[in-house]
Amino acid sequence: MHPLLTKETGKKFLLLGNEAIVRGALEAGVAFATTYPGTPASEIGDAFFRIARESDLYFEYSTNEKVALETAAGAASSGVRTICSMKHVGLNVAADPLMTLAYIGVRGGMVIVTADDPSMFSSQNEQDNRFYARLSSLPMLEPASCQEAKEMAREAFEISEALELPVILRTTTRLNHCRGIVTIGPLKPPENKGAFEKIPSRFVTVPATARVRHRVLLDQEEKARDMAVKSLFNTLTGEGPWGIAASGIAFNYVADAIKDLGIEDKVRVLKLGFTYPFPDVLAEEFIRSAEKILVVEELEPFLEENLKVTAYTNSLSTPISGKGPGLFSRLYEYNPGMVREVIARFFGVDYTRPESIDIKEDGQQVQLPIRPPNLCAGCPHRATYLAVKTALKETQTEAIFPTDIGCYTLGILPPLECADFLICMGSSVTSAAGISKATGKKVIAFIGDSTFFHSGITGLINAVHNKHNFILIILDNGTTAMTGHQPHPGVEVAPQEWDKPSISIEAVVRACGVENVAVVNPLNLAKTRKAVKEALGSNSLSVIISKALCPLYERRVLGKKTKRLFEVGPECNTDCTECIDTFACPALYKNPDPHGTTTMIIDENLCIGCGLCIQFCRKIRPVKVSRKETLNG
Amino acid sequence: MDKYRIYLTGVGGQGTLLATVVLAESAIYAGYNVVASEVHGMAQRGGVVESTVMIGDIKSSIISDGEADVLLGFEPLETYRAIRKCSAGSVVVSNTVPVIPYGVAIGKGSYPDVDKLLDFIGSKVKRLITIDAQVLAQQAGAVLSANMAMLGALAKSGALPVPKEAFEETIRTKTKASFVETNLRAFELGLASQ
Numbered sequence: 001m002h003p004l005l006t007k008e009t010g011k012k013f014l015l016l017g018n019e020a021i022v023r024g025a026l027e028a029g030v031a032f033a034t035t036y037p038g039t040p041a042s043e044i045g046d047a048f049f050r051i052a053r054e055s056d057l058y059f060e061y062s063t064n065e066k067v068a069l070e071t072a073a074g075a076a077s078s079g080v081r082t083i084c085s086m087k088h089v090g091l092n093v094a095a096d097p098l099m100t101l102a103y104i105g106v107r108g109g110m111v112i113v114t115a116d117d118p119s120m121f122s123s124q125n126e127q128d129n130r131f132y133a134r135l136s137s138l139p140m141l142e143p144a145s146c147q148e149a150k151e152m153a154r155e156a157f158e159i160s161e162a163l164e165l166p167v168i169l170r171t172t173t174r175l176n177h178c179r180g181i182v183t184i185g186p187l188k189p190p191e192n193k194g195a196f197e198k199i200p201s202r203f204v205t206v207p208a209t210a211r212v213r214h215r216v217l218l219d220q221e222e223k224a225r226d227m228a229v230k231s232l233f234n235t236l237t238g239e240g241p242w243g244i245a246a247s248g249i250a251f252n253y254v255a256d257a258i259k260d261l262g263i264e265d266k267v268r269v270l271k272l273g274f275t276y277p278f279p280d281v282l283a284e285e286f287i288r289s290a291e292k293i294l295v296v297e298e299l300e301p302f303l304e305e306n307l308k309v310t311a312y313t314n315s316l317s318t319p320i321s322g323k324g325p326g327l328f329s330r331l332y333e334y335n336p337g338m339v340r341e342v343i344a345r346f347f348g349v350d351y352t353r354p355e356s357i358d359i360k361e362d363g364q365q366v367q368l369p370i371r372p373p374n375l376c377a378g379c380p381h382r383a384t385y386l387a388v389k390t391a392l393k394e395t396q397t398e399a400i401f402p403t404d405i406g407c408y409t410l411g412i413l414p415p416l417e418c419a420d421f422l423i424c425m426g427s428s429v430t431s432a433a434g435i436s437k438a439t440g441k442k443v444i445a446f447i448g449d450s451t452f453f454h455s456g457i458t459g460l461i462n463a464v465h466n467k468h469n470f471i472l473i474i475l476d477n478g479t480t481a482m483t484g485h486q487p488h489p490g491v492e493v494a495p496q497e498w499d500k501p502s503i504s505i506e507a508v509v510r511a512c513g514v515e516n517v518a519v520v521n522p523l524n525l526a527k528t529r530k531a532v533k534e535a536l537g538s539n540s541l542s543v544i545i546s547k548a549l550c551p552l553y554e555r556r557v558l559g560k561k562t563k564r565l566f567e568v569g570p571e572c573n574t575d576c577t578e579c580i581d582t583f584a585c586p587a588l589y590k591n592p593d594p595h596g597t598t599t600m601i602i603d604e605n606l607c608i609g610c611g612l613c614i615q616f617c618r619k620i621r622p623v624k625v626s627r628k629e630t631l632n633g
Numbered sequence: 634m635d636k637y638r639i640y641l642t643g644v645g646g647q648g649t650l651l652a653t654v655v656l657a658e659s660a661i662y663a664g665y666n667v668v669a670s671e672v673h674g675m676a677q678r679g680g681v682v683e684s685t686v687m688i689g690d691i692k693s694s695i696i697s698d699g700e701a702d703v704l705l706g707f708e709p710l711e712t713y714r715a716i717r718k719c720s721a722g723s724v725v726v727s728n729t730v731p732v733i734p735y736g737v738a739i740g741k742g743s744y745p746d747v748d749k750l751l752d753f754i755g756s757k758v759k760r761l762i763t764i765d766a767q768v769l770a771q772q773a774g775a776v777l778s779a780n781m782a783m784l785g786a787l788a789k790s791g792a793l794p795v796p797k798e799a800f801e802e803t804i805r806t807k808t809k810a811s812f813v814e815t816n817l818r819a820f821e822l823g824l825a826s827q
Contacts (some may be wrong), residue, residue, distance in 0.1 A: 014657055014667065121672060145668075145692065178694040179657060179669035252692035259690075337697025354698030357716045357723075362753040368714060369742040371734045373680035414777065580739040586679060589738030 002051045015182045017175040018043035020146040021113060025152025026051070027081045028109065029579055032075040033059045034068035036454065037483035038087030039122040040116035040176035045085055046484060055496065056190045061486050064425070065090035065452040069097045070113065076106035076166070077203060081157055085113035088129045089424065093455070095132070101166060102136040103213035104203050105220070108194060110166040112138075117173050118298045118333035124405070124424065126332070128299035133168050137217050139224040140168040140276035141233060144251040146180030148273065152233065153184070158590060159227060163220050168276075172298065174249045176331065190248030201531050210311035225277035233273030236286055240266035241345050243290030243318075245283075245303055247272040248297045253339035258302050260340055261349050278306040280313075287311050294346045297523065298334050314522035321346065344389030373410060378608035380522045380548035381408040381475050383543030385416040386612070387528035388444060388473070394529075395536055399442040400435055404428035404456075406483045407550075408447035408475050415584050418446065424454025433459070433468035443470035449486040449505060450480040463541055464513035471535045472543045477506055477550035485553045493549060495557055511542045516542035523548050525615040552610050564609040564622050565602070572598040572619040579617055581612035590615065637793055638696050642715040643707025644732045645679050648780035651808065652705070654686040655784060658807050659799040660688045667766035668778060670694035681711055687813040689791065703792045707766070707783060708732045713750040716757070723758045724792040727751065728766040728783060761788050762827055764807060777818035778812065785823020 004023050006013070015023065020041065021044055025033070033052070035045030047059060054057035058075075060069035065086045072084040089299065091114045098112070114132065117123040133140035141156055143149040149171070156167040200417060201209055238258075244267055246254040251271050258267055270286040273281070275294045287293065287310060295304040304322035311318055323330055327342055337353065344351035359368075392399055403409055403419040412419035421431050432445035447456045452474050478493055480486040486495060489503045509517050516538050518531040528546065535542035544627065554560040579588050579600060587606035591598055602613075602620070614620045639656065643649040650671055659667040668691060671684045671739040685696050699720045706712025719725060729747060737744045755761040764786045770779035783806060788797045804816045 012661075014654070014661060014669075104719045113728075174670060174694060178652070179667075181661065181667060181692075249694075254693065256691060258692045335695055336693040336695045337700060346758070354699035354720050357719050357721070357754075357757045359713065359716060360752070362758075364749050364753070367736045367742070368710065369744060371679065371681050371711075373645075374735055376679075576738065582733075584739065586717045586735050586738075589733070589735075590740040 002047070002054060004047055005051060005055065005187070007187060009186045011180050011184050012181055013184060015146050015150070016043060017149050017171065017180070019047060019144050020150040020180070020182050021153045021169065021171070022047040022051070023182065023184065024150035025111065026187055027150070027182070027185045028081060028154045029084050029156035029190050030081045030157070031084040031190035031192035032080045032085070032340055033057060033403045034062045034082070035085045035349055036062055036065045036068050036090055037312055037480055037486045038090050039189070039483055040117060040173040041085050041087045041113060042483045042486070043176070044113060045448045047457070047487065050498045058192055058241070058557040061487060061488065065094040066097055069094040071100070072110060073097060073101050073106070075112035075194060076108045076600065078108065078196040079327050080192060080194040081110070081619070083113065084109060086115070087123065088114055088127055089123060089125065090117040091132055093425065095527070098132065098136050102138050102204050103205055103210055103217055105164040106160060107164065109160035111153060111156040111160060111169050112166050113169045115171045115176050115334035116174070116299070119173070121173055124422070126299060126310045128302060129170055130275065130302045131300070131406065133170070137168055137221045138276070139163065139170050139228070139274070140170055142170050142248045142275050143272055144248055144271070144273065145181050146178060148233070149175060150182050150262060151274065157469055162227070162623060163224055163334055165220055172249055172333070193595060221277055225279065227275040228279040229281045231274040231279070232281050234282055236268065236282065237271070238264065238268045239293040240268055242267045242271065243286055243293035244296060244343065244541055245270040245272065245273050245286065245293060245307060247303060248298065250298050250334055250339065253334060253336045254296050254343070256315055256336055256341035257343050261344055261351060263347070263349055266347070272303060275303065275494065278310070279311045283307055283310045284314050285319070287316050290318055293318060293320045294343060295320065296328065296339055300330055304395040307621045325507070336612045343400065354559070372413065373411065374586055375407065375410050376468040376552060377409070378420065378551040379586050380477055380546070380550070382583065382585065383522040383525065383548070383610070383612045384473060384475055384528060384546040385411050385418045387522060388532050389419065389582070391529045391536065395533060397442055397536055398440070401582070402428045402431045402435060402445040404451045405448040405449055408446055411446065413581055415563055425451055429456050429459030429463060429472055431471040432472065433463050433466065436468060442523040445470060445472045447474055448474065449474060449476040449478065449490050452505060453489050457512065458510065460512045460514065460543070460554035468486065469539065469541055471532070474505055474543065474545045476547040479553040481549050481550045485557055486551070493534055493558065505545055509545065514541060514543045516540060517545070518542070519545045519547060521548050522546045523610055523612055525612060551610070558563060561626060562608050565604055565607045566611065566614060566620050566623055567602055567623045568600050569619045569621055570597050572600050574599060580615055583613065583616070585613060635794065636691050637687070637702045638691070639686045639688070639703040639705060639793070640696050640701040640709070640715060640718045641684045641705045641752045642687070642711045644711060645682055647682070647732070648777060649682045649684060649707050652780040652784055653686060655803050655807060656686050656799065659795050659803040660793070661687065661796045662802055665689060665794070668692065668694045682716070688795070703787070705783060705787055707780065709747045709750050710734070713754060716754055719757065719758055724760045724762070724790055725754055725758050726783065726787050727754070727791055727807040728779065729763050730765055730767040746762065760790070762786055764823060764826045766823070769826060770819050773819035773822055774815040775812070778815045781816040781819040782823035782826070785802055785820040786826055789823045789824045789827050791796055
């Protein structure tokens with residue numbers, strides 16, 4: 001049984017924030033879950049994926065976030081409790097349905113989880129998705145702890161059904177990937193059979209309907225504001241002349257700082273969890289009770305501006321500060337020490353920051369070698385990039401490389417350097433069209449298989465229709481690798497329990513109207529290079545599908561064992577380091593022993609036997625696997 | 634109640650995240666409140682993996698510079714890189730076995746002298762404990778158990794209020810059944826190593 005299906009009510013478990021959200025939804029009887037994977041939200045979908053196999057819950061990995069939200073909206077309008085999770089930028093993709101779904105509302109409770117990523121641990125921006133609540137007029141909850149994440153996920157369904165509106169559950173990376181103690185509540189069995197009631201005057205947003213529904217939405221928004229004012233997720237605690245308002249993860253830093261600074265008897269804290277609609281009545285009471293107020297929230301001054309509006313509306317002149325020089329930044333995530341220091345400075349509390357050890361005091365150290373993430377040994381993406389680089393070199397061609405979002409974005413690193421432009425999912429195909437048209441230069445765009453299904457297809461149709469001229473290389477490794485090997489519509493090789501049909505990328509590409517289509521195995525260097533050269537010579541839109549399974553996926557999900565390895569022969573005793581200078585497989589390294597018999601060495605613990613290196617260096621040859629499988633397994 | 638902030642750092646593949654969970658669960662077993670935090674995403678791709686465990690009355694799940702009570706470093710260069718998290722009062726437990734960064738492996742830059750790295754740390758913190766976790770794990774029967782040897786050394790240090798029995802119980806109940814024996818052996822070897 002999946003651990004999140006436990007019936008041990010009242011027992012405490014150490015749960016990941018994302019697991020707590022899933023449990024909360026299960027305790028609300030969620031029956032329908034959709035997602036498109038994206039860090040830091042991925043574990044939500046992954047848990048539902050496994051849970052759906054052993055319960056009446058329906059779950060799907062949808063092709064993108066817009067599809068996920070609309071699919072969930074269909075189920076919710078039929079009265080089924082649904083949850084739809086995504087990373088913050090995913091909500092941009094789903095913004096179109098979000099805005100009008102707010103007009104028609106839902107019948108079954110619906111929760112939309114958006115996972116923001118302050119500091120951009122694994123994202124292309126750090127936008128503050130709380131503004132989506134304001135933009136859409138939808139209620140929003142922001143948990144500060146794992147326990148609260150579970151409570152809010154459950155309660156969000158009740159709020160959603162009471163208002164007949166979707167509810168946004170907004171998290172940040174530090175909540176999603178925090179582990180905390182959660183007390184388990186009773187499970188509610190999912191009711192997965194809905195009924196769709198035909199009410200065109202509500203659900204079909206022709207202008208006449210939309211005009212009516214916008215008014216309904218604004219009425220519901222005011223009801224939601226009353227709920228926010230009374231919500232137990234919004235609390236006013238402590239007594240004293242100073243005021244601190246905080247939400248989300250930042251609240252934890254505030255709570256610890258107040259204790260650390262010993263100012264418990266001086267501060268009143270407004271902790272906001274139900275943050276939109278803004279609980280103005282509660283905020284007014286808070287403002288009236290404080291001499292001066294500090295607002296602690298990561299990213300944008302969302303609460304700060306709302307507090308200032310509340311103060312202005314009530315003719316209160318209490319100083320309210322948050323973002324600004326010497327205070328908090330709109331950039332990056334916060335940390336406990338920083339929050340403690342700003343609180344001390346703002347309220348004039350004596351405080352000395354703990355002295356940390358500085359390696360600059362270590363006279364011996366100049367520069368520490370860095371450890372950037374890298375494409376794995378045996379990764380077929382590296383092989384494709386090598387084929388492209390050598391084809392360009394041999395034809396003396398320069399090219400511009402729009403790329404996309406996935407493991408292959410790591411192709412930005414030297415020596416591959418196959419990434420010149422990237423803004424969002426799917427932007428490789430479309431920006432390639434613009435760059436090639438504007439410059440007349442050769443453009444080679446890279447997109448992954450899951451990203452192609454997510455948002456590459458419409459761009460490709462556009463490129464065919466508008467006669468754009470570039471090369472698109474679809475890096476098809478048979479899985480959504482970066483986010484943890486989730487399946488996608490093109491999956492052909494899958495574990496037995498995966499029983500869904502596979503949609504052929506080649507057939508889709510041809511159906512889009514592309515005439516020059518090649519399918520290659522990137523681990524065959526000569527054939528891949530030849531395909532790239534042909535595409536370079538064709539002077540029309542070409543698509544190369546570079547197809548080889550992700551080796552991590554093969555090992556972990558499919559259980560494949562390494563059968564052969566490679567080693568460097570004794571003739572490798574020259575100054576030649578071409579293999580690492582051009583290919584840079586992490587299994588290849590320079591012999592640290594200056595008297596060693598070979599210049600290069602292949603790390604047998606990292607080599608997976610892809611056989612790419614022997615295709616460009618004759619000094620490398622295969623060896624039988626003799627070591628224990630555990631080393632590589 | 635006392636508070637303890639533990640910072641864990643290592644390289645993808647070293648099992649730091651499992652060690653994080655085992656440490657957190659052990660502290661819970663010993664009766665403490667716990668919050669932990671992990672950075673996901675790049676772990677498989679040779680990058681640095683950092684995580685934290687807070688024991689006691691703490692809500693914040695991350696650690697600011699100078700505020701770690703204990704630093705558990707699974708790789709000496711990463712222990713050194715993370716030393717900003719420590720102060721003069723910190724206890725550091727570090728593995729001595731390097732994982733060579735790729736840049737160094739291909740001849741760009743050099744790996745610093747491990748003894749010098751550790752000497753600097755030793756001169757700055759309250760206590761430095763070093764172990765060869767790889768050798769201990771091999772003695773235990775699997776290199777993958779090096780993370781458990783690290784926890785053994787941590788338990789022995791006495792820097793945390795978590796008794797060894799709590800670790801042993803957690804290893805028995807929370808690590809993969811087929812690895813429990815090896816993991817326990819590695820933990821005991823770490824415990825006996827100082």
